Amino acid sequence: MGKLVVSLDGVVIKDVQITKDKTTLGRRPYNDIVIDNLAVSGEHAVLQMVGGDVFIEDLNSTNGTYINGKAIKKQLLANNDIVEIGKYKIKFLLEDNGDYEKTMILKSAAAAQAGTPSGFASPSAFGSLPTAASALPATIKVLTGAAAGREVSLTKVVTTVGKPGVQVASITKRPSGYVFAHVEGLARPTVNGVALTGESIALKNGDVIELAGTQMQFVHA
Numbered sequence: 001m002g003k004l005v006v007s008l009d010g011v012v013i014k015d016v017q018i019t020k021d022k023t024t025l026g027r028r029p030y031n032d033i034v035i036d037n038l039a040v041s042g043e044h045a046v047l048q049m050v051g052g053d054v055f056i057e058d059l060n061s062t063n064g065t066y067i068n069g070k071a072i073k074k075q076l077l078a079n080n081d082i083v084e085i086g087k088y089k090i091k092f093l094l095e096d097n098g099d100y101e102k103t104m105i106l107k108s109a110a111a112a113q114a115g116t117p118s119g120f121a122s123p124s125a126f127g128s129l130p131t132a133a134s135a136l137p138a139t140i141k142v143l144t145g146a147a148a149g150r151e152v153s154l155t156k157v158v159t160t161v162g163k164p165g166v167q168v169a170s171i172t173k174r175p176s177g178y179v180f181a182h183v184e185g186l187a188r189p190t191v192n193g194v195a196l197t198g199e200s201i202a203l204k205n206g207d208v209i210e211l212a213g214t215q216m217q218f219v220h221a
Contacts, residue, residue, distance in 0.1 A: 002054055002077070004033065004047075005091040018054060023047040025085070026059075039063050039086025047077075050181060050199050053172070054092070056083060074184055076158070076170070138178055138203075138220035140171065145214040154178065162189075163212040171203070171218075178203045178220065185212070 006014035016023075016033055025033040026044040035044075041061035048055045057074040058065035066084040067075055077083075083090040140161065142150045152159060154171055160183065162168035167185030171178055181200035182188055188195045189211035191203070203209075207218040 002092060002094045004083075005093065006033070006035070007089050007091070008087060018047060018049065021049050035085065035088055037086055037088070040088070044085060045083075051179070053077075053170075053181075055183075061085075076183070136221060137173070138205075138218060140209075141217045141219060143208070143215040143217055147214070161209075161211065161216065162214075167212040169209070169211050172200075176202075178218070180207075180209065180218075 002018045004014075004016045004018065005012055006016065014033070020032065023033065024031045024043065024046050025035065025040075026042050027034070027036055027038075027040045028042040031043070041059070041063070043059050044061045045056055045058050045065050048057065054077045055074060056065065056067070056072070056077055058072060063086055064071050066072065067077075067081050069084070077092045079092070079094040081092045083092060137153050137155045139154060140152045140159070142148055142152075152161075154173060157173055159171045160168055161171065162183075162185070164184070167187060167189065168183040169189045170181050170183050172181065179200045180189075180191060180196070180203050182196050188197070189209060190196065191201055191207050191209055193208075193210075203218045203220070205218065205220045209216045209218060
């Protein structure tokens with residue numbers, strides 16, 4: 001699905017294919033990607049594949065994990081993102097296998113929180129939709145809470161909803177329809193009153209989503 005190109009001072013030192021559900025990165029020799037440098041924690045970060053998406057999560061490292069210059073805790077990687085750990089730069093490259101979109105990104109908590117009602121995350125994506133996608137995008141209607149009545153048109157590849165640091169989910173637009181997935185938070189969001197148990201679920205018109213204490217309805221004609 002993707003690969004990581006690890007470089008130091010502009011010199012590529014590793015090229016790693018992402019083939020496992022979980023890929024660990026750190027200074028200790030048992031990691032999948034070993035970077036033997038004191039700026040790198042023993043268990044620094046982990047990459048997780050969820051469907052066709054790749055997330056990176058900082059494991060409470062000493063010096064932190066940065067993406068494109070911004071500190072992150074957990075974030076969905078987009079093509080050409082630059083992960084920075086110490087002086088090392090790790091470029092994430094997606095390989096087109098025809099099954100998934102190539103331009104997904106999830107905002108960091110700080111960015112998603114800025115300028116949105118009650119910490120409710122805003123749509124986020126880079127790149128355009130494939131021509132095969134429906135010309136009539138779905139919408140999410142907020143039913144409860146401070147943002148009640150707000151409608152968000154799901155025109156982006158990925159829309160993130162929820163409250164960063166509490167509970168966040170993503171709605172991904174694919175050629176086959178819209179897919180809902182849990183991203184962040186100990187509690188799982190619910191769809192029509194049933195907690196999400198798998199990695200993701202296909203959404204249907206009229207489905208009621210609840211997360212971070214807010215109910216939303218998915219509407220797609």
